Amino acid sequence: MFLNLLYATALVMLSPVVLYRMIRHGRYRRGGSQKLFGLSRHHAAQLRGDHGRVIWLHAVSVGEVNLLPELVKRLAVRSPDAAIVISSSTDTGYDLAVKHFGADRVFFCPLDFTWAVSRTLRNLQCSHLVLAELELWPNLIAAAERLGCPVAVVNGRLSERSAAGYQKFARLLTPTFARLSMVGCQDVVTAKRFVDCGVERTRTRVTGSLKFDNAPRSRETTEVASRMNWAGVDAWHRVWCFGSTQSGEEALAIRVFHRCRQEHPELRLILVPRHPERFDSVADLIVANGDRVVRRSRNDSQFDDQWESDEVILVDTIGELKHWWGVAQIATVGGSFGDRGGQNMLEPAGYGCAVSFGPNTKNFDTIAGRLLDGGGAVRVADEDELEQFVRRCLDDIPAADDLGRNAQSIVDEHRGAYDRTIDMLGIGDSRSQSKRRAA
Known part of the structure; x- marks a missing residue:
C-alpha cells in the first residue's frame, strides 16, 4: 500500500511534465489503460492464444528490445507449448517490439501499482517472467511470487552507483532482490553487486553480455547493402556515423565535420539522434549550419546522384541504427x-568500425573497458580530441582498419551469452519440468 501511495504521489507531481510531453511530443498517449490498470482478460486471452501457459519477457526500451529476438527464438524451440509475449515501457520500445514480433504478441508494461501488475499476471496465466537487464519493480516481483511465477533477470547490469542507491533503501528493496529466482549477470563484479543488494549467491550466474552475441558479424548483409545504395556510398567515401546522439552532440559533430572535410572532401556524415522528438530540431540544426539535410523517413528511394559533401544524412527512424553503423568506417557512440x-x-x-566514444560511459563501463584494453576503441575527452580521432582515421586508413579489426576480435572472443542464458533459465528443458512437478 505504501508503494502504491508513493507511486501515485510521484505520478501527480510529474503530471505537468507528462502532459507537456503528450502535447508537445506525442509521448505517453498510447497504452494508458494497460499501464494504469493492467491487461484486460480479453486482451490477455488474445496474447495467450491457444497456448496453455505464457512466458512474459519485459524490455524497457529500444536497446533491451533488440536483445530479445534471438532469445525468443531459442525459447520457442525449447517451449513450443508456451506463448511468448513481450512488453515495453516506451513508445519507441513498443514500436520496435511490434516490428520484431507482431502486434499480437506485444503490450505496454503496467506501471508498478499492485492492482495493475496482479491483473496482468493473472490474466496472462504467466508461468515465467523474464526481465531484460534490470527493471526493479517491487510490486510486480512480489505479485509474481504470490502467483508462483518465477522472475529471472537476463543480461543483468547494475552499476556501482545504482547498487549503492538500492542499498540506501535496503529495508524496502532487499526483499525484492531476494525474490528473484535467477540473475544472469554480465560479469563477476555485477554478480557481486546483485548479491550485496539481496540476491542469494546461488541464484546468480555470470552469463556474459548478450550484446556481444547480438553484435553484427559482417557488413555483407542485405540490410547494410540497401542503406549503402540508398545513401549513394561508393569506394571513395569515408563515412562517419555518430549514433544515439543526445542534445549538444549533433552540433559538436557538425563542427568537427566541417573542419575535417576542408582537407578531406571524401568525408560524409550520418547523424542518428536517440529520441524521436528531437528529429525535427536536429534537421533544423543541420540546415542552420549550412548543410543540406537528407532525412531517412522522407526519402524512401536511393539517391539519383552521388552523395554530396554538403549533405548530412539524418536517420529519423526507429530501429535502423544497427544497420547504419555498417555503412560507416568511422563510428562515434553518442550519449x-x-x-x-x-x-x-x-x-x-x-562491423569493424574505428570506434570512439566520449568520457561518460558509465552505463557500459565493462564493455567500454574491454574494447579499450584490447585496442578496439578510443575514448576522447572533448571536441578537440574527437576531431583528432576523426582526422587520424582519415589520414591513416590502415591504422583505423587495425582498430576495427581489434574491435571485431574482442566481440568474437566474448560471444556465447545466449547459450549460457538459456541454460540458466532452464525453461522448457527437463530441469524446469522436474522443478515444476516438485513444486
Missing part, C-alpha cells in the same frame, strides 16, 4: 559526451 552514460558500442565494433 557519452553528456550525462546519459553512453550507448551500446558493440554494434559498430562488430
